[in-house]
Amino acid sequence: MKHGFVKVAAATPDIRVADVEYNTEQICRLIDETAEEEAKVVVFPELCITGYTCGDLFTQDLLLENAKKGLQKIATHTGNKDGIFFIGMPLAVDGELYNVAAAVNHGHILGFTTKTFLPNYGEFYEMRQFCAGPKEARMISFDGKMIPFGPQILFVAEEMQSLVIAAEICEDVWSTVPPSIQAAREGAVLIVNCSASDETIGKATYRKNLIEGQSARLLCGYIYANAGEGESTTDVVFGGHNIIAENGTTLAMGQRFVNNVIYTEIDIKRLLSERRKNTTFQLVEDRKLMRVPFDMKIQETKLTRTFYSRPFVPGEEGERARRCEEILTIQAMGLKKRLAHTHAKSAVVGISGGLDSTLALLVTAKAFDALGMDRSGITAVTMPCFGTTDRTYQNACKMSKKLGATLKEVPIAASVEQHFKDIGHDPEDHSVTYENSQARERTQVLMDIANAAGGMVIGTGDMSELALGWATYNGDHMSMYGVNASVPKTLVRHLVHYYADTCEDQELKEILYDVLDTPVSPELLPPKDGEISQKTEDLVGPYELHDFYLYYMLRFGYEPSKIYRIAKEAFAGEYDNETIYKWLRTFCWRFFAQQFKRSCLPDGPKVGTVALSPRGDWRMPSDACVAGWLKNLDEME
Template sequence: MKDGFIRVAAATPDIKVADPVYNEAQVWNMIEEGEKNGAKLMVFPELCLTGYTCGDLFHQDILVDTAADMLKKLIRRSEGHDVLFFVGLPWMKDGKLYNVAAAVHDGELLALITKKNIPNYSEFYELRHFTPGPDVPEPMEWDGRIVPFGSGILLRCVNLPELVVAGEICEDVWVMDPPSISHARAGATVIVNCSASSETAGKHVYRRSLIAGQSARLVCGYICANAGEGESTQDLVFGGHDLIAENGTVLAEFRRFENGMILADLDLKRICSERRRMTTFQVENPREQYDYMDFELEMEDLKELKRPVDPTPFIPSGAAERNERCEEILTIQALGLKKRLAHTGCTQAVVGISGGLDSTLALLVTARAFDMLKIPREKILSVTMPCFGTTDRTYKNACLLTKKLGAELKEVSIKEAVAVHFRDLGHSMDDHDVTYENSQARERTQVLMDLANENGGMVIGTGDMSELALGWATYNGDHMSMYGVNASVPKTLVRHLVRYYADTCGDEELKDVLYDILDTPVSPELLPPEDGVISQKTEDLVGPYELHDFFMYYILRYGYRPSRIFRLAETAFAGIYDSAVILKWLKTFYRRFFSQQFKRSCLPDGPKVGSVAVSPRGDLRMPSDAAARIWLEEAESLMAEGSR
């Protein structure tokens, strides 16, 4: 539970219809199993103490009374056990029978959550037996204590305030206005559903999308435990299709037609962070409609997380989805440039081409935009500007790429111009300091701008979002352009976009050159090569881009603190980077991110392609003078603590 993670479970026990004594034992066995596996919150199916398919046996007093007795037994057994669990049973109150989920923790019945929407169509005939429960909870005396009875109940964990649990039962989530909407609006971060949803062909697909969609709409964790084998098969079959979802993502799903348990770790801080970011997510405080029950859980650290932590959060994992995303992003980039070109009446573009990944992507996007406008690609001026650090490999690739795309190639060597500039400054050619490097970058930008003026064209920016986050750009050098097509594309995604283009272009020669560019080390090529090979490798200097993109995603998308990002990175990159390496580059990211904001404050226009961006006009309105102290101090404290 440290860092806001909580392990939850959805469990489908083996049951016998109309045998609460047997069923209670099966439920308790699964509670003990879940507790051994670290579960703090467990959900069981609808009416599982009796079985959902009891039919008119629900009119038998002995069945209802025995179920209540078995609930008492479960409550007694739970004393001293740190698990909040929800179990379904029929409940008599004021002469009416209700379908409820009992919430139990540490020897105490916290609430009886009632089913609001009672289905009475097709195979369902619940109104024959059950009465819809009240929205506003009613106090009910049972076994010597007062228990809230109804739908509007929030269970709050006093020592983990991000954990606020509410419940609904089966059909409640299938209707047009589920109770969970009101629950989330009232502050619930986790919704539990005790369910008995029968299986028909294809229904599981809809059920999965329903639960995932509800968790996305409500920005919450959603745990659905479904009835399974053991229910009567007189007319129906129940598949035990348990689901755990979080904000649109299914974290765990049990295979159908088997009984068992699934576990997953919900990220409560991620849920709260997302709600905080979304100004349209309105939390109300309808105290007259809700009862609030408090409980406390022991705070334990989950050593290994039972949830995926993707090391490349900007990149879909599946090939089909990744290809679809790449096509979508390339189109967004090209459409942004198309609009700017059309609006300005510009029919000429100027791209500085280095033979590296970023300029390659910019040229590919520019070619696509020109195709959309039906402007000949010959109107794209691709400029190679060799200088002291240029290698034969990158030079040849730049020239061949331009040729294959049908753009015009122009070579402007800047060696002499930079040498003259150094003489004017009195700067030694042997002094390979920041002036040596940045003078080349600024000279290249001046050449591009002047060529754009000469041709009535537009300079297309090549720098990517990862470089902007780190400030790895020369101010008023490659930092500047007239439209930056890569401004919201992280470096790890640039690779996939170029690879996707290579794989789908249908030209083997173009594919070969693109793959060679992909294999070339990332470098600004501002220092002389060694034996003809690139000597200046960016990732040796600022760190691996896959780490920095990971940091950037969680810092900007969710606002996580350093300790949390460090923990997630340890999980995501286990076996790839050790903790000391991760922490070293995390501190580097924070230092550069804060100190280099002034460069991002004056970025050229460029299209946003994903959920994270650094435009000062859009997603990142950050002061250039913000201090990094508290972030770096927490990172330093992690170094003192050592690896987990």
């Protein structure tokens, strides 16, 4: 369970209606299977010890006594198994019959969670046999021992106190106020559901959406184990539709109409991180629910869940296209408001022929269209200097003209050379002074052109550059509105690609495709044989790695060692472990060291869940120390 990963399972056993002995054997068989897979939390369906579809057989003492014996046998069977198991069964208490989920751990019966909402409509008639559970949990005598009995019992792992589990049963989650809400408000981070939900047309989609929605609403993990083949088909069919979700996302889902076991890992620390950040998720101060401890060995969890290597970019093409259109619209609408509010007569964009400035120009054109302004009011400024190549220069010029912007060329080499003389810098010394002098000169040119034209400078820098501090302070770092400020580099590429794919101008499309093929570079050092000599990713590392690190560090608060662990999974076959480690260390160091640049960023629109605005999502001291994060990397086992 290192890094908060807990392996879990939802298991649908083969059963025979009312054949408790057979069902018990099948449940024990799956307990053995899940134990071999090292699952720590295993959930079985509703009333699976007897079968859900027993009907009035639930009134027979023999069936109820056999169910108790079956549970005792299952409990004994778990004596040498490291995990907590939830099994559905009928339980008679004080002359009433209840539908419960029994929790078993290391040979002991920990508690019985009662079903709160009994369906009595359509094909369901549970009130004929069962009583709704009590309002509060109490202790009952079972097999000579006092066992917790009632709703919303919280099971707490002694060795991992953050792992708090609560159970609910089938209809409970379909109700207007599921019991899991109160359980989550008192600390439950994992909800399990022993269910018997039959199959009708369209119900599987609704069921999946329901479980995803509840896990999102409660910021929790949700394990849903459903009854399957073996239940009576007198009137209905059960499909064994098992689902495991985490904060709105399905991590694993079983094939319907096949009894199966599904596995995945729930990230408890990720969920707790989400809860800490979400101020509307409030734990109750006056805790009333019964808490029951259980034992679980702490060990390494082998990961089977996948981590997408480009978390900012949707993997499915259709969704990616929709996302790109939405982001371009958000960017353009943000700029539209700013242009209108300032009564700007023009917008000035420094255009280099690279990806970021290309995206900024495309967004500006879209904003002008939305305002009904002529695109000639956009001044696209190209400022060739020592590192400019013909390829980027030509692309910048052609693109500006095709988009209808006013192209303005301002060579800055002479100005920079004069500046070198003024400050006494040797032009042959290609140090940071050599590079930053060009960047700051370009910003001065843009600002002054904007002043002269009654306009504003549109920032081009992206979020990945801001995370790394890959910007010249008071150079390209500064603008009057930064349209790309919350767009990561891996997404910038897809936005430009989407625009190229959807524009109707073939020539513009070809220009944009060539921009996409051009290496990322600030072009501040002289080219070699006419080609770009300064490639950003050779200096700071691959942006797909840095965007991955940025996403998991900011979105979920992962520590570097955990990021390294999942990055190895995500980039297997693409980057070796040494490379992943090297650039992760670089990322951590640069992220802390360069915060001062982010502390004074221009305004810009937020487009996603991760952003670095010092006024909104990320407020960090500029002199915070990175030592703890680097130590976490150095001390990895």
